[in-house]
Amino acid sequence: MSVVKFFKKNNDNNSESYSANTIKLDKNFIFFSKFELTAILNLYSKQVSKGSWRDYALDNKINTAIFSVYRHTHDKPLYQIIKKSEKGFRNKPEFYIKSEVQIIIKSSELLTILSKFEKKLSIKKYGS
Template identity: 35%
Template sequence: MGTITPFPGPGRRDGQVGFERTELMRILDLYGRMVAAGHWRDYAMNFDRDAASFSAFRRTAERPEYRIEKRPALRNRQGMWALLNETGMVLKRGHELGPVLAPVERRLVKLVGD
C-alpha cells in the first residue's frame, strides 16, 4: 500500500500563499474591465511559499505592466499588498487590496473617458 500525504489546508503554514476568493474576484474584475477597454490582453498568476502574485500584460511577449503581490509576512509592517510597475518598482503598498488597486482603477477611468 501507498502512503497517504495530508493535503495542506488553511491552518498549515508550510504550504504556498494564495489569494482568497474575494481578493481574486476583485483582481479579476479589474482585469476584465481593462480587457474590455482594450488595454490588457493576458495575465499570469504565481504562487510561492512567501508570496502570491497576479501579473497583467499588454501583450503576451512583454514584461507585465502591473504586478499585484500578496506577502502575508509583511502584514504587520507596511502591509501585505503591493502594486509594482513594469520595472519592479513599488507604486503602492497597503494593508487592504482596494486602496492598492486605486491607481490602476483611476487609469481605467481615463482610458474609458477618452
C-alpha cells in the first residue's frame, strides 16, 4: 500500500504546481481480514441493539490490529479485541480480548474468543 502526498514545487516563474511523491508504508502493519471484521461487526451490532455498546474504534500498530469497544463515546475502551501477528504467510495470529489492562481470553481462533460474549443458554427444571 502506498500513500500519496502532494508537495508544493517552487518554479522560477512563481507558478504553484504540485508534485506527487509516494511513500511506502511499513509492511509490518497488521489488519483484520474481511471475514474477521465481519464477525466482529456482527457481534458489535448485536451488542449495540442490546444497549451494551455504543461506539468503536479501529487502530493499527506494528504487528497489531485493535478493535476497541466503548460504552460511552468519551470513556476508555470497555473491551479491546486484539489481533497480534508477525507479518508473514506462515505466522498464525493470536487473538485477545482485553478489558483495561487484563487479558480476559486468548486464542488462535477469533470465533472462540467472540463466543465469550454470546448469551449462555441453560435448562431449568419446571415445577420441582
